[in-house]
Amino acid sequence: MKVADGESFYHAGLFGAQSRLGGFRAQLSYTYGTSIDDQSSALGRNEFANGQARTVDPYNRLLNRGRSDFDIRHNLSINFTYDIPYGTGRDHGADGSAVARALAGGWTISGILSAQSGIPVSPIYTFDQDRDATTDNEQRPNWAAGVGATTRVNDTQLFDPNAFVLPPVGSRGNVGRNAIDGPGLVSFDPAFVKSLFLDRGSKRSAQLRIEMFNAFNRVNFAIPSIANLTVFNSPTERNATAGQITSTSTPARQVQLALRVLF
Incomplete structure (x- = not known):
């Protein structure tokens, strides 16, 4: 018989x-918040990459209580929009030359900056x-003598497999569930919008949009x-690739152009 009797808690400011x-x-x-639970998904690994099919010990759920698989401790978002005050319908430049208004007028700059800490993982x-x-159920190893939760080696090696013993x-x-922080994420997505009036009555207009995603081309x-x-493949074999990161969570810089005509 299977039951869904786990507990979860969320605290945030x-x-x-x-x-x-x-x-x-x-x-x-x-x-700033934290999500804690006994188990993050009834579907196990299929839903979250570091989930598990069942609790470590159904008679002592506290053994599995830890940060949720989707826990993000810090989450920052900043967005802005700036209408450059030059061009038709703006504070300045309405009486400027047609060339100046065509090139420098009607621009709006906007952007979204996102920064967040990484989701946690468990060595298993x-x-x-x-x-x-x-x-x-995924079992967890012991910490090696003298080793704490900070095991990050470099950008592509999240933890040192030698930090753990069977x-x-x-x-x-004794390694707690989701005891190791995964990589964080930072992305800046700006947009540059040029408004064009197609007639003197300003009844028809067009927008040229230049949009960028991950503008600084940061590797997340x-x-x-x-x-x-997986730290150990068997009781006698340590996994040589344990802790290695082989993929990114966001693509490289992307730029797209769009033209919108309004009647």
Whole structure:
């Protein structure tokens, strides 16, 4: 028999601010929070890359209580819009030359800056070291002597596999669930919009949009795959690729152009 009797908790503090000055508008939103649960998904790995099919010990759910698979401790978002005050319908430049208005007038600049900390992961192994007669739960190792939760090696090596050792046969490891922070994410997405009036009555207009995603071309690394979260392949074999990051969570810089005609 399977039951859904886990518990989850969410605590957060939110801060927001807005500003408006002439043609400039900006908004800031920041959340500091944490989500804690016994298990993040009834569907296990299929829903979250670092989820698990069932709790470590159904008789002691607290052994599995930790940060949720989707927990993001810090989340910052800043967006802004600035109407450059030059051109037809703007504060300046309405009486400028046609060439100046065509080139420099009617521009609006906007952007969104997103920054957040990474979701947590668990180093695991899947053979029956604790001798509970099942392997459908992901077991966690022990910390090696003198090693703490900060095990980051470099940008593409989230943790050092030598930071972990197998617990004795018949026992469970002391590494907590989701004890290691995954890589964070930062992205800036600006847009440049040029408004064009197609007749003197301003009844017909067009917009030329230049939009960029991840404008600074920052490499936002993903968490390791399930295979690379596995520290031990067997009681006698350590996984050589444990902790390695092989993918990114966002694509490289993208630029797109669009033309919109309004009648």
